[in-house]
Amino acid sequence: MTTSNEAPARAAGAGLSRGSIGRLRKLAGVGLTLPALIAIGLTTLFPILHTLWLSLNGPNTALRGTPDFKGLSNYGRILKSIDFQKALWQTLGFVTTSLALEVIIGMAVALALHRGLRGSRIFRAVVAMPLMVAPVVGALAWRFVFVDGYGMIDSLMNTFGGDGPLWFADVWLARASIVIANLWMALPFDILVLLAGLASLPTEPIEAAQVDGASAAQIFWNITLPLLRPVLAVILVVRLADAFRVFDVVYILTTSGPANSTDVLSTYIYRQMFTVFDFPGGAAAAVMLVLITAFFSLIAVLALRSRASGG
């Protein structure tokens, strides 16, 4: 984290006392970073603490600003709610399914592109296209692909005399549609980061293994994969936080339906806050979402650290 240790040496060379130049550099650092820190304090730290405060009080605190301390009772109420439990489990299911598929498919595509066959650059450009597509627009497009009747899948199947499934009426198909639409938007990041990782791998160990007659599978499992661990951990940490806060895709594609079977924590919290107007309950659920995301991110970071130093 710390940067130049050569500053004091330079200061001495310039004929100034070590202490004063060091102090000036620190002051410059504080001055440069302070405006941004104040902005983040006001727009991130303060709102988070405000949410925490609202979650510990009754509804009057949000409406009129008067304290009405209730301790952890809002948390108990939300934790007991069936809707919250459902959203929690469905979020965990979405995160694990999505991350597993992203890593497996992302790795397969990245390895295929990394072979560098003729035309790879075109495939790479095509595969990367959804990278920065707005989730709302991506979800809208998939809704129109899945929708019954005039949707693309149903139309295609009708053309061949069949009938497409009712994606948004079946619990598991609706969940699958969320995962697929999300996969479409997330994979470009996974693939591009994995490709960058593959390109930066040292070539010697792989060439040596090839000379020794190792198979492609052996090389992948024993050399490429362990060397890619830091890159995989980066993907895991970034995508984990994204997946836990998934909102747009669910809101646009299924609106949590059918019968809340695609509800996730973010959509639950939004509904609790702005439809039910249960501000304390919504705030308590939001704090729990932060804690859950932080907990799993921490695990991912710790896994990255031990593997990076051990391997």
Added chain:
Amino acid sequence: MAVTSSNARFWGNAGTYGFLIIVSILVLVPIYWILATSFKPTSEILVTPTKLLTANPTLEHYGAAFAGDFRKFLLNSLIAASGATAIGFALAVPAAWGFAKFAYPGSGSLLSFIVVTRVFPPIALALPFFLQFRSLGLVDTPVGLIIGYVPIVLPLMIWMLTGFFRDFPDEIVEAARIDGLGVVGTLLRIVLPLSLPALGVAVLFGFLVAWNEFIIALTLTRTPASQTMPVGISTLITQFQILWGEMMAVAAIYLLPVLAVTIVSQRGLVSGLMSGSTKG
């Protein structure tokens, strides 16, 4: 022996191509469907089985989209994303330079905290913003939205630029100091002109993140006076009758610039995504 190995290579290559072609088709399907539908006459959109390509392409949906609130949504998106990016840039450049080159006690922890704010889901910020903005009269205003986007744009830009600035050669900074340039002068006259690609990537990222943002805009806007494109699209969906043609035209207009930018600046985007993460 040589025959089998070249045979195996042929089938391996064929398999790779087959796989990449299938993946590419799956990636292109929704994009194709948006574009194809946006040019279809309304009479053809809801007819089953729908044709994959219309024989009578029309621009009626684009006309209808521009005649509606769509222009306001687009303008609001531009204002909110540009405003948040400008504020983010003005604050992130000095902050990243400070974190990268002027460490002070606690600066590492502060930078870590900024990176960690990523785990705060926007929904956890939405309620306090809404309550504060309601008493300040900022709900449903472009200014409110710009402020609401600072927490998603600023940490990202600081994170990316700190990664870039760490690699900025100390010799050049030292030379500027000997020439009598102060900290601010060095940053403005030496560092910034030499970091244009990195700054461009950071600006692009900040802009796109705000351009695509949904949940904060959904919470803080109420009417077309300040609603952004994603919110506008979502209100079009939840109306009793879904105007698919018009919506697909809107989606196409929103999508195409982003796709163009992605294809042109792919390398920059990847290096931007990686720079903060691998070193932070």
